[in-house]
Amino acid sequence: xxxxxxxxxxxxxxxxxxxxxxxxxxxxxxxxxxxxxxxxxxxxxxxxxxxxxxxxxxxxxxxxxxxxxxxxxxxxxxxxxxxxxxxxxxxxxxxxxxxxxxxxxxxxxxxxxxxxxxxxxxxxxxxxxxxxxxxxxxxxxxxxxxxxxxxxxxxxxxxxxxxxxxxxxxxxxxxxxxxxxxxxxxxxxxxxxxxxxxxxxxxxxxxxxxxxxxxxxxxxxxxxxxxxxxxxxxxxxxxxxxxxxxxxxxxxxxxxxxxxxxxxxxxxxxxxxxxxxxxxxxxxxxxxxxxxxxxxxxxxxxxxxxxxxxxxxxxxxxxxxxxxxxxxxxxxxxxxxxxxxxxxxxxxxxxxxxxxxxxxxxxxxxxxxxxxxxxxxxxxxxxxxxxxxxxxxxxxxxxxxxxxxxxxxxxxxxxxxxxxxxxxxxxxxxxxxxxxxxxxxxxxxxxxxxxxxxxxxxxxxxxxxxxxxxxxxxxxxxxxxxxxxxxxxxxxxxxxxxxxx
Numbered sequence: 001x002x003x004x005x006x007x008x009x010x011x012x013x014x015x016x017x018x019x020x021x022x023x024x025x026x027x028x029x030x031x032x033x034x035x036x037x038x039x040x041x042x043x044x045x046x047x048x049x050x051x052x053x054x055x056x057x058x059x060x061x062x063x064x065x066x067x068x069x070x071x072x073x074x075x076x077x078x079x080x081x082x083x084x085x086x087x088x089x090x091x092x093x094x095x096x097x098x099x100x101x102x103x104x105x106x107x108x109x110x111x112x113x114x115x116x117x118x119x120x121x122x123x124x125x126x127x128x129x130x131x132x133x134x135x136x137x138x139x140x141x142x143x144x145x146x147x148x149x150x151x152x153x154x155x156x157x158x159x160x161x162x163x164x165x166x167x168x169x170x171x172x173x174x175x176x177x178x179x180x181x182x183x184x185x186x187x188x189x190x191x192x193x194x195x196x197x198x199x200x201x202x203x204x205x206x207x208x209x210x211x212x213x214x215x216x217x218x219x220x221x222x223x224x225x226x227x228x229x230x231x232x233x234x235x236x237x238x239x240x241x242x243x244x245x246x247x248x249x250x251x252x253x254x255x256x257x258x259x260x261x262x263x264x265x266x267x268x269x270x271x272x273x274x275x276x277x278x279x280x281x282x283x284x285x286x287x288x289x290x291x292x293x294x295x296x297x298x299x300x301x302x303x304x305x306x307x308x309x310x311x312x313x314x315x316x317x318x319x320x321x322x323x324x325x326x327x328x329x330x331x332x333x334x335x336x337x338x339x340x341x342x343x344x345x346x347x348x349x350x351x352x353x354x355x356x357x358x359x360x361x362x363x364x365x366x367x368x369x370x371x372x373x374x375x376x377x378x379x380x381x382x383x384x385x386x387x388x389x390x391x392x393x394x395x396x397x398x399x400x401x402x403x404x405x406x407x408x409x410x411x412x413x414x415x416x417x418x419x420x421x422x423x424x425x426x427x428x429x430x431x432x433x434x435x436x437x438x439x440x441x442x443x444x445x446x447x448x449x450x451x452x453x454x455x456x457x458x459x460x461x462x463x464x465x466x467x468x469x470x471x472x473x474x475x476x477x478x479x480x481x482x483x484x485x486x487x488x489x490x491x492x493x494x495x496x497x498x499x500x501x
Contacts, residue, residue: 005340010027080339085337097292130254196218304333
C-alpha cells in the first residue's frame with residue numbers, strides 16, 4: 001500500500017524522490033502508463049524503489065505504558081490549528097492481535113454493523129429490481145408512442161408506416177382475443193377469407209371498404225373491424241400516454257426510495273469497514289496471543305503563501321504586491337506539514353465501560369513539503385485511486401453505482417417533459433427570477449451536465465515557470481521547514497522528550 005509521502009514523491013519526483021536522475025526518469029515514464037500507487041508497487045516488487053525525501057524530517061518517540069496515547073494526538077492537532085495549518089486526516093488504520101480483548105470487542109461490533117447492512121441491502125436489491133422492470137416497461141411504451149407520433153408526420157410515407165404498425169399491434173393484442181373470429185385466424189385458417197387481412201391493412205375507414213373489390217361476406221366482417229380499429233386508435237393513445245406518465249411518476253418514487261436506502265446504508269457499511277483491522281503481515285509486534293494493538297494515523301496540514309505579505313516583508317520583489325501581478329498568478333503555493341503517527345500499545349478496558357484506553361509507544365514523524373494547488377489536487381486523486389481508499393470505493397460501488405449504471409436511462413425518462421409542460425416552459429418566464437440569475441444557473445447546470453461524462457478527469461501538473469521556481473516554491477519550502485521544526489520543538493520541550501531525531 002502506497003503511503004502519502006510516496007505519493008507526493010510520485011507527483012513531484014524531481015524534488016521528493018530519493019533516486020538519481022535516471023531513477024526519476026524511470027518513475028516518470030512508469031507514471032505515464034499507470035496510476036501512482038501501481039507505479040510504486042511495481043518498483044517495489046522489482047526492488048527499484050529508491051525511497052522518498054522531504055524538505056525536512058523530525059521524529060520523536062514517546063513511550064509510556066501508564067499514560068494514554070490520545071493526549072499526544074490531540075495536542076498535535078491543536079498545535080497545528082494554532083499554526084493555522086488546518087489539519088485533515090488522510091489515513092486511519094489499526095491492527096490488534098487475535099488473542100486480545102480489543103479484537104473480540106470490535107469483532108462483535110463489526111458483526112452487528114454487517115448484519116444490519118446485509119438486511120438493508122436486501123431492501124435495496126428489491127427496489128432496484130422494481131426500477132429495472134419500470135424502465136423496461138417505459139421503453140416498450142415509448143416505442144409504441146413513436147408509432148402514434150408518426151401519425152402526425154407531414155410525410156405520407158411515415159403516416160402509412162405508422163398506421164400499418166398500429167394495425168399489426170391491434171391484430172396481435174386486441175383482435176386476437178376473438179379467437180377463431182379474429183382477422184388473422186380467419187385469413188389464415190378459413191376458406192374464403194384469404195383477402196381479409198390484406199383488405200384490413202389497406203382500408204383507412206368504412207368508405208374505403210366499399211371501394212375494394214371484395215365479396216359482400218368479407219365486407220360485412222371488415223367494416224366493423226375497421227371501425228373498431230379507428231375507435232381503438234384514438235382511445236388507446238390517450239390511455240397509453242396516461243399509463244406512460246403514471247409509470248414515470250412511479251419510477252421517480254422508486255428512484256427516490258433507492259437513494260434513501262443508499263443514504264441509510266452508507267453509515268453501516270462505513271462503520272463495518274472502519275472496524276475491520278488492517279493486515280500487517282509479518283509485523284513482529286503483533287503476536288497472536290499478546291494483548292497488543294497498532295495504530296497508524298496520518299495528518300496533513302497546509303498554509304498558503306501570502307504573496308503580497310511576502311513582498312511587503314522584502315522576500316519578494318515589490319512589484320509582486322501589485323494587483324495586476326496578483327491577478328495573473330496561475331496557482332497558489334502551500335507550506336505543507338505531514339505528520340505520521342505509529343502507535344504500539346496495550347489496550348486496557350476502562351472499568352465498567354465498553355471502550356478501551358491505550359498506553360504504549362508512540363513514534364511521531366514530522367515532514368515538510370512545498371506543494372501547489374495542482375499537486376494537492378493530484379495527491380487527493382492518487383489517494384482515491386490507491387489502496388488507502390479501497391474500502392470507501394467499495395462502499396460507493398455498493399450504493400451509488402447501483403444507480404450510476406442506470407442513471408442515463410433513468411434521467412432520460414425523469415427529465416422528459418410532456419407537450420403541455422414544453423409549452424408552459426416556452427412562453428412562461430418570470431423576469432424577476434432572471435434578475436437573480438435563476439435561468440443562468442439552470443443553463444450553467446445543463447452545460448455542466450453535458451460536459452461531465454461521469455469519468456474522473458486526470459489532473460496534469462503543469463511545469464513551473466521562472467517566478468514559481470525562483471520565488472514561490474523556495475519560500476513555501478523554507479516556511480514549511482521552519483514550521484515543522486517549531487511543531488516538533490514545542491511538543492518535545494512541553495513533554496520533556498528525550499528520544500528524538
